Amino acid sequence: MGSRWVLPMKKLIQVRFCLKLVLLIATIGLAGCLESSFELAPESRLPKWLEAPKGVPRSDLRVTMDYYSTFSGGEFVFKFYDKNKFFNVKKIALTTDEQPTIRTVELKNPPAGFPKGYPAYNVVTVDGITDIIERRKMEPIFYVTDDPAIWKELGVKQK
Secondary structure, three states, X not given: OHHHHHHHHHHHHHXXXXXXXXXXXXXXHHHOEEEEEEEEOOOOOOOOOOOOOOOOOHHHEEEEEEEEEOOOOOEEEEEEEEOXXXXXXXXXXXXXXXXOEXXXXXXXXXXXXXXXXXXEEEEEEEOOEEEEEEEOOOOOXXXXXXXXXXXXXXXXXXX
């Protein structure tokens, strides 16, 4: 009689394991998997589509940018902090058919003195406001660029 329950119990354990595995995969697929994290350089201005609280100096503000890969392509998540207190988040999809968007582009003639593949740029559009993110080397730092030559070469109109 005991051996009669062994096989069904093993199947039940396998089914439960498979269900947990499917749930884990679905959760990661929906939420995405963190690929990389960056922080806005203290000397860089804030992106135009992030509004600083009135009366708070730039030196008291932090912006982080996390890249998540997802089944739909990926997204960047920008988090905005005031003295390490989180108060705003912007999720920006990597698709071009919905707003907000990000597209990754490279210069045709990159400047000398940068590592291969750098500088790298992301053209970010949120609520119709476009800005350009610059990563100068493989490090967890990013900048917002106002260089008119870069905007022109990337085909973006500066406002």
